[in-house]
Each structure stands twice: as C-alpha cells, then as structure tokens.
Amino acid sequence: MPPVSSTKHVSSSPVRDLLALTSRPEVISFAGGLPAPELFDLPGLRMAFHQALSEPTGRDNLQYAPTEGNPALRSLLAARMTGKGLPTTEDDLLVTTGSQQALTLVTAALLGPGSVVAVEEPTYLAALQCFRMAGARVVAVASDGHGMVPEALEEVVRAERPSLVYLVPTFANPAGRTLPAERRAAIAALAAAHDLWVVEDDPYGELRYRGEPIAPLAVGSDNVLHLGSFSKIGAPGLRLGWLRAPESLMGTLVIVKQAADLHTSTVDQAAAAIYLATADLDGHVAALRTAYRSRRDAMVAALPGATPAGTTWTDPDGGMFVWVTLPAGTNTTELLSAALAHDVAYVPGPPFYATTPDQATLRLSFTTNAPDRITEGMARLAEVLR
Amino acid sequence: MPPVSSTKHVSSSPVRDLLALTSRPEVISFAGGLPAPELFDLPGLRMAFHQALSEPTGRDNLQYAPTEGNPALRSLLAARMTGKGLPTTEDDLLVTTGSQQALTLVTAALLGPGSVVAVEEPTYLAALQCFRMAGARVVAVASDGHGMVPEALEEVVRAERPSLVYLVPTFANPAGRTLPAERRAAIAALAAAHDLWVVEDDPYGELRYRGEPIAPLAVGSDNVLHLGSFSKIGAPGLRLGWLRAPESLMGTLVIVKQAADLHTSTVDQAAAAIYLATADLDGHVAALRTAYRSRRDAMVAALPGATPAGTTWTDPDGGMFVWVTLPAGTNTTELLSAALAHDVAYVPGPPFYATTPDQATLRLSFTTNAPDRITEGMARLAEVLR
Numbered sequence: 001m002p003p004v005s006s007t008k009h010v011s012s013s014p015v016r017d018l019l020a021l022t023s024r025p026e027v028i029s030f031a032g033g034l035p036a037p038e039l040f041d042l043p044g045l046r047m048a049f050h051q052a053l054s055e056p057t058g059r060d061n062l063q064y065a066p067t068e069g070n071p072a073l074r075s076l077l078a079a080r081m082t083g084k085g086l087p088t089t090e091d092d093l094l095v096t097t098g099s100q101q102a103l104t105l106v107t108a109a110l111l112g113p114g115s116v117v118a119v120e121e122p123t124y125l126a127a128l129q130c131f132r133m134a135g136a137r138v139v140a141v142a143s144d145g146h147g148m149v150p151e152a153l154e155e156v157v158r159a160e161r162p163s164l165v166y167l168v169p170t171f172a173n174p175a176g177r178t179l180p181a182e183r184r185a186a187i188a189a190l191a192a193a194h195d196l197w198v199v200e201d202d203p204y205g206e207l208r209y210r211g212e213p214i215a216p217l218a219v220g221s222d223n224v225l226h227l228g229s230f231s232k233i234g235a236p237g238l239r240l241g242w243l244r245a246p247e248s249l250m251g252t253l254v255i256v257k258q259a260a261d262l263h264t265s266t267v268d269q270a271a272a273a274i275y276l277a278t279a280d281l282d283g284h285v286a287a288l289r290t291a292y293r294s295r296r297d298a299m300v301a302a303l304p305g306a307t308p309a310g311t312t313w314t315d316p317d318g319g320m321f322v323w324v325t326l327p328a329g330t331n332t333t334e335l336l337s338a339a340l341a342h343d344v345a346y347v348p349g350p351p352f353y354a355t356t357p358d359q360a361t362l363r364l365s366f367t368t369n370a371p372d373r374i375t376e377g378m379a380r381l382a383e384v385l386r
Numbered sequence: 387m388p389p390v391s392s393t394k395h396v397s398s399s400p401v402r403d404l405l406a407l408t409s410r411p412e413v414i415s416f417a418g419g420l421p422a423p424e425l426f427d428l429p430g431l432r433m434a435f436h437q438a439l440s441e442p443t444g445r446d447n448l449q450y451a452p453t454e455g456n457p458a459l460r461s462l463l464a465a466r467m468t469g470k471g472l473p474t475t476e477d478d479l480l481v482t483t484g485s486q487q488a489l490t491l492v493t494a495a496l497l498g499p500g501s502v503v504a505v506e507e508p509t510y511l512a513a514l515q516c517f518r519m520a521g522a523r524v525v526a527v528a529s530d531g532h533g534m535v536p537e538a539l540e541e542v543v544r545a546e547r548p549s550l551v552y553l554v555p556t557f558a559n560p561a562g563r564t565l566p567a568e569r570r571a572a573i574a575a576l577a578a579a580h581d582l583w584v585v586e587d588d589p590y591g592e593l594r595y596r597g598e599p600i601a602p603l604a605v606g607s608d609n610v611l612h613l614g615s616f617s618k619i620g621a622p623g624l625r626l627g628w629l630r631a632p633e634s635l636m637g638t639l640v641i642v643k644q645a646a647d648l649h650t651s652t653v654d655q656a657a658a659a660i661y662l663a664t665a666d667l668d669g670h671v672a673a674l675r676t677a678y679r680s681r682r683d684a685m686v687a688a689l690p691g692a693t694p695a696g697t698t699w700t701d702p703d704g705g706m707f708v709w710v711t712l713p714a715g716t717n718t719t720e721l722l723s724a725a726l727a728h729d730v731a732y733v734p735g736p737p738f739y740a741t742t743p744d745q746a747t748l749r750l751s752f753t754t755n756a757p758d759r760i761t762e763g764m765a766r767l768a769e770v771l772r
Contacts, residue, residue, distance in 0.1 A: 035449075037448065042439060042445055049653070063623055065623065098648055100645070100647050100648045236450045237449055237652030237653050239648070255515075255519075261483040264625065267654065268654060
C-alpha cells in the first residue's frame with residue numbers, strides 16, 4: 001500500500017488511550033471529561049425525537065438540510081444566548097457537529113501551515129491537536145490562577161503575530177479557572193487593536209455553582225468567535241454545537257462546513273429544537289448545577305487529606321474539573337499506573353501544555369461520580385499520592 | 387475584523403446556490419440529488435430511535451462514544467458488505483458523519499498543498515471542492531460512456547504522479563455511467579503497481595434497476611478506500627456514512643476523525659444499528675428500486691421529445707441521474723433561467739468538470755418526482771431546449 005503522507009502531524013490522544021484503561025467497573029475514574037449519564041433527561045429527549053420523527057415534519061427531518069443548520073434551532077439558541085447577555089440573531093449562528101467541529105472549521109478557515117496560535121497554559125488538548133494537525137505553530141501565553149494574563153498576550157502578539165488566540169475562559173478545561181471581566185475586556189480590546197481572531201470556547205458556562213455570571217468575551221468584540229455546545233447542558237451523544245461568528249467570516253465557515261459533512265444530523269437538530277422549545281432546560285440545568293456542586297464540594301473537601309503538603313489545587317466556580325499541582329519533583333504520568341493499580345484514575349497534566357509541561361500536575365473530573373464514590377476514590381488516590 | 391486568510395481556496399457551491407432557486411412549490415425540480423422523502427421508512431426509523439432512547443442502553447446512546455463508531459453498527463455494516471461480495475470486518479470500518487465526511491478525512495490524511503488528485507470527468511463537484519480546499523491540484527483522466535479509461539489513467543499516473551484517484555464507479559454522479567468489471571480490475575492493478583490510493587465513492591450501488599451487480603474495486607486491492615452511505619438506502623438526515631480502509635491507514639483516519647467531530651452522533655448510530663438489525667432493509671431497498679426504476683423510465687422515455695436532434699443522454703442502470711449532452715454550441719448555464727421561468731430546474735454540467743467544461747451538458751435527477759410529474763417537467767423542459 002502507498003505510504004501515508006509524512007507531512008501530516010497526527011498522533012494519538014493520550015486521553016483517548018487512557019480512557020481505554022479506565023473502563024474496568026472497579027475503577028473510580030476521575031479521568032474522563034464526561035457528563036453524568038444518570039442526569040440526562042432521557043424521557044424528555046426520547047419525546048423530542050419521537051415528535052421530530054412524526055408527521056407533519058418527520059420526513060423533512062430525515063432529508064438533506066441547509067448547511068447553516070435548522071432555522072428553528074438557530075433561532076432558539078440565539079434567543080437563549082441573547083437572554084444570557086450575548087445579543088445574537090439566527091444569522092450569527094452556524095450549527096456544528098459538536099463544538100469540536102467548530103474548532104476544526106475555524107482552523108480550516110483561518111489557519112494554515114506556519115500560522116501561529118496563542119493559547120493559555122494548560123489548555124484543552126484536543127484544541128492543541130487540531131491546531132497542530134493544520135500545521136500551525138502553538139505559542140503559550142503566561143497564565144495564572146485567573147487564566148491568561150493580558151499583558152503577556154500583548155507581548156506575544158507583538159513578538160509572534162499570532163492569527164488566533166484560543167481560550168476556554170469560563171471554568172477552563174483542564175485548569176477549572178475563570179477569566180475575570182477586566183481581563184476579558186483587555187483581551188477583546190487587544191484583538192480589535194491587532195486584527196486578531198479570538199476563539200472563546202464555552203462548553204461549561206452554564207454549569208456555575210457559585211458567584212455571578214461574567215459576560216462572554218464576544219460581547220466586547222466582533223473578533224471573538226464564540227463556541228457553544230449541547231453536550232454539557234443536554235447530552236453529548238447528539239454531537240450538537242454552535243458557532244457565533246460575524247458576517248465577514250460566516251460565508252467561509254459555511255463553505256468549509258459544507259465540505260466537512262454537508263450539515264449536522266437533521267433529526268438530531270430537529271429533536272434539539274423541539275427540546276429547547278418544549279422542555280424546561282433551565283430547570284434541568286439547575287438540577288445539574290445542584291448535583292455537580294455537591295460533587296465538586298466532595299472532591300475539594302477530600303483534597304487536603306489526599307495530597308502531600310505543598311500541593312495546590314483549583315476550587316472551581318463551575319464546570320467539571322479540578323486541577324492539582326503536586327510538590328515539585330512529582331511525576332504524575334509515572335504515578336498513573338500506581339493509581340490504576342489502586343482502582344482510581346486521573347489524567348496527568350503534561351499533555352495539556354503547549355510548551356514545557358509541569359510534570360507534577362493532574363486533572364480530576366468530579367462530574368461522573370456521586371459524592372460518596374468521590375470520597376472513596378480520593379481515599380484510594382491518597383494511598384498513591386501521599 | 388481581521389481578514390480571512392487569502393491562502394484558503396473556498397468558493398460557494400453552484401448546486402447549493404441553485405437549490406435556493408428551486409424551492410418554489412410550482413417548480414418541478416430535477417436539480418437536487420435528493421432521495422424521495424415519501425419513500426423514507428418513517429415509522430421504522432421512528433421505532434428505531436425510540437428503542438435507542440429507551441432503557442437499558444438509552445443513556446449510553448446519549449453519551450460520548452468511541453471515535454471508530456458504534457461496534458454493533460460496524461459489525462452489521464461489515465456483514466452487509468460481506469454479503470454483497472466485499473469481505474469486510476468491523477475493524478475495517480470507520481463510521482463517518484455522512485460519506486462527505488469520509489472524503490474530507492481521506493483528504494486530510496493523504497493530501498496537502500500541491501498534492502495531485504486524478505478524477506474522471508465529469509465528476510462529483512463536492513469532491514472537487516474538497517480536494518481544492520486542501521490545496522490539491524486536480525487532473526482529469528479521459529473518460530467515456532463507461533467511465534474512466536484505464537490506459538488514460540496509466541498515462542496520467544506516469545506524467546503527473548497523483549497521490550489519489552477519485553471515482554464514483556457505480557451509477558456515477560453526475561454521469562449515471564458504471565465502470566465495467568475489466569476496467570475495475572485494471573484500475574485496481576494500476577493502484578497496486580504504482581503505490582496509489584483509490585477512493586471508490588459508492589453511495590448508489592444498491593440502487594440497481596437493471597443488470598447484475600459488479601464487484602467493487604475494493605475487492606481487487608487494499609489500496610482502494612471504499613465509501614458507503616446510509617443516505618440513499620435509509621435517509622440522509624442521519625448523516626451516516628462509513629469508510630472501509632486498510633489497517634495501515636485506519637489509525638491516521640481515526641485521529642483525523644477525532645479532531646473533526648470526536649465521533650458521529652451516538653443516537654443516530656444506535657438507531658441505525660437497531661434499524662439494520664430489525665427492519666427489512668433489503669425489502670425496503672427493493673421497494674426503492676421499483677419506484678426509482680419507473681421514474682428513470684419516465685425520464686428516459688421523455689428525453690427524445692424534450693431535446694433537439696443531436697442530443698445524447700445516459701440511460702443509467704441505477705442511481706439517481708441522467709446526464710444529457712445537447713448539441714454543441716448550447717449553453718445550459720444560460721438556459722437555466724429560461725427553464726426556471728418555465729417552472730422546471732436542472733443542474734448545468736460545467737461545475738462537474740475539473741478542467742475544461744462542456745457547456746452543452748446538464749444533469750437531471752429522476753428520484754424525487756413521480757412518473758407523471760417527470761413527464762410534465764420534461765414537457766416544460768422541451769419548451770426551453772427544443
């Protein structure tokens with residue numbers, strides 16, 4: 001057989017390989033970034049699919065459809081975003097096959113070999129993989145407990161001339177931190193001043209367990225592309241995301257999307273539109289918040305007893321992740337096999353770094369285990385870490 | 387706002403722009419490449435989704451899932467392909483978000499700027515768009531009423547060193563023609579001899595209205611990537627396709643797929659698996675064949691009266707399309723507005739050419755109109771063409 005082109009930068013995802021190791025039922029896994037399946041609104045979604053596949057529109061919902069997405073879904077999503085402080089119309093939105101696809105569409109539209117992308121560290125590793133696959137060079141911007149430092153970004157912008165800045169500003173994956181309002185304004189202003197695109201990846205924004213919502217960066221500039229997802233508030237299996245982009249870029253994004261998969265599943269979009277129109281999504285999200293808040297609390301409460309002196313961690317205001325930094329000299333990648341031997345799993349931190357990894361970091365997800373399981377899992381982790 | 391990169395080769399699809407013009411209900415459209423919605427098995431698919439979203443596996447079918455695809459679906463598809471003469475195992479298959487996605491995955495895995503792709507002419511225009519977007523150079527191989535000429539491909543291989551050959555060998559879009567067995571064997575042998583990948587795009591293969599099935603090219607060589615689709619035998623709204631690839635390439639394809647959308651809709655895959663396991667798909671496809679055969683017959687019967695002397699057309703053994711070549715000097719792009727004024731639509735041929743278009747060609751789709759509507763539409767077309 002002919003060779004695969006050697007110009008392609010593809011390598012397997014460490015998270016993916018790890019997930020394979022955590023499927024034994026006796027393992028308490030804090031590794032995956034999954035929502036809790038017992039909290040899915042299975043009856044509500046079943047009803048929505050039933051209606052989507054009933055007369056009078058059932059046949060339309062099995063047919064090819066416009067690349068931009070189901071108009072009713074886009075309109076409902078726009079109203080929801082507007083209601084949450086980000087004024088949006090149907091025409092501002094492109095429905096995507098999960099927000100992962102939105103990332104690849106933006107990458108295909110804006111980046112090429114040699115492009116430069118600026119990221120916070122640590123950051124979402126599938127985004128790093130996506131940028132690298134396009135041949136882009138990823139540069140890190142200094143970040144602290146509140147996320148990317150705008151002054152550091154300004155230096156990187158002047159020195160490296162990136163085309164794109166990638167951020168998970170709210171309850172970041174993996175760090176759990178949230179970018180404050182002043183930094184959001186500063187980064188949006190930098191984007192406008194330096195003709196720079198910013199991707200605001202926001203799958204977790206509705207999962208807030210304490211404090212008040214902070215306006216998205218996209219409020220501050222048309223240079224900010226805002227990515228939303230049904231995966232964490234509804235269910236990931238539908239692969240439904242959306243991308244809010246200015247008119248100047250939307251035409252290109254639609255053409256790239258058309259080449260990618262013509263359009264997102266017609267039936268899944270129709271079911272989601274029916275669900276948004278008829279179910280109590282706000283009530284459902286409130287229930288998610290209550291459940292996840294107690295899980296976060298159980299994990300954070302267990303951390304002092306599970307880790308050695310000198311360990312620090314984030315206590316996130318929302319989202320799915322706690323980020324742990326063990327004392328210098330610890331190697332969490334090496335410790336993982338010991339953790340798996342104790343039937344507990346986490347994700348080592350290094351793959352989330354674009355440049356020099358901190359070997360003493362790890363990511364814990366608190367969403368898929370009930371509080372007592374979290375307490376038990378953290379006790380197992382204590383045996384490995386202390 | 388920052389500029390969209392000027393290195394990107396994106397342009398709107400003529401078919402897409404045209405489809406917008408044909409949505410008036412009084413238009414009899416032969417333009418779209420859509421399956422007939424009244425023939426969808428709506429009750430059967432509704433039942434399959436209901437079961438997919440019921441206990442005990444309903445919650446699993448809403449969760450994140452493996453990139454390769456639903457194992458039951460892959461196993462059922464492999465058995466179906468094996469039964470139709472292409473020996474296939476679950477591990478040979480990657481589930482894709484429509485076969486359009488399979489094209490972009492293959493493109494991302496194998497092509498880059500400057501790569502050369504060899505195609506028959508005319509060919510599927512979304513494939514041309516996909517190759518061009520990747521910066522590949524598309525070269526045409528001489529083709530006749532039976533498809534690509536192997537001797538012409540051999541010359542192109544020696545002169546241009548393509549990385550990939552793209553073919554719709556069975557009931558081609560747009561030409562309706564089918565590549566004979568001897569040419570398939572010759573092209574598969576060329577691929578093996580010259581270390582060349584071949585994409586065998588096969589969305590229409592099951593829609594045969596006359597004659598006996600011909601073995602796919604993939605039977606003859608592991609260098610042939612075989613693309614299948616649920617869109618024409620089931621429904622396109624689920625966006626379900628599959629890609630049969632050798633182990634040497636599968637790892638790379640899975641990583642590219644992971645970056646593209648993590649995985650195809652879990653619920654759509656589960657519903658399709660249930661449908662394949664429980665419905666009489668062969669009976670359903672037999673009913674499609676009966677209906678589409680009479681539509682093809684109505685269109686072919688009307689062509690002599692609808693076109694001027696010197697016109698030629700394909701009389702396809704299957705699929706969805708008749709390809710018409712009007713007398714030299716005719717310009718079907720210019721005639722389209724006249725056709726639309728007569729409330730009938732077609733797709734002009736030129737966009738389906740990679741190189742020098744034949745301005746006198748057009749594509750007619752016979753699938754979405756009943757025979758009497760086809761007869762009426764062809765009478766309208768006669769007023770424009772004769």
